[in-house]
Amino acid sequence: MPDLDKALADIVEIKSRLAQSSEFLGLGPAALAASGVLAFAVAALQSVLPGAAEPMAYFTGWVLTAIVAVALIGAEMLRRAQRHHAGLADQMIREAVLNFVPAGVAGAALLAFFARFAPEQLWLVPGLWLILVSLGIFAAARSLPRAIALAGAWYLLSGFTVLLLTAGDHSLSPWHMGLPFAIGQLLIAAIVHRASEAANVR
Helix, strand or coil, rough: CHHHHHHHHHHHHHHHHHHHHHHCCCCCHHHHHHHHHHHHCCCCHHCCCCCCCCCCHHHHHHHHHHHHHHHHHHHHHHHHHHHHHHHHHHHHHHHHHHHHHHHHHHHHHHHHHHHHHHHHHHCCCHHHHHHHHHHHHHHHHCCCCCCCCHHHHHHHHHHHHHHHHHCCCCCCHHHHHHHHHHHHHHHHHHHHHHHHHHHCCH
């Protein structure tokens, strides 16, 4: 039994190393692009709805948007990973998700902290969320197309730009979330699409 347990552990370790060293092909350009369009649509809707810039309505809208976007991307990721990675699909998905979990948890924790202890500082959250997304992208970059670093740089620059723009009036603008995410997600979709086409040519 000990030999069998060791053999199984070795197989798991080998699969983990293969997953870490392989390019993840589970991300789908269609879902990524749809999430960008969704971000733009939500920003447009919030910009015309009365009271949408109030903190509760504002962040409820964006949290729900994030949940829908993750569901879209996740559903396509499961389908594509099974097709492209076969036996390594579960391990590849696990490695990809784990890269983004710390950024997601930190983003949720920041919102909860500011809402509970410093509601007057909630204007910081959109910019900080963008920065956290950039860190998640950079963390996952080793298993994604090299050009994904451009998307990470976009989110990082956008985050600091939003912080600078809101430092004076502490406003919560729908476009400070909608535009960076719309452009960022469409950029990632284009990068993933181009990488997929290159892989098919090879």
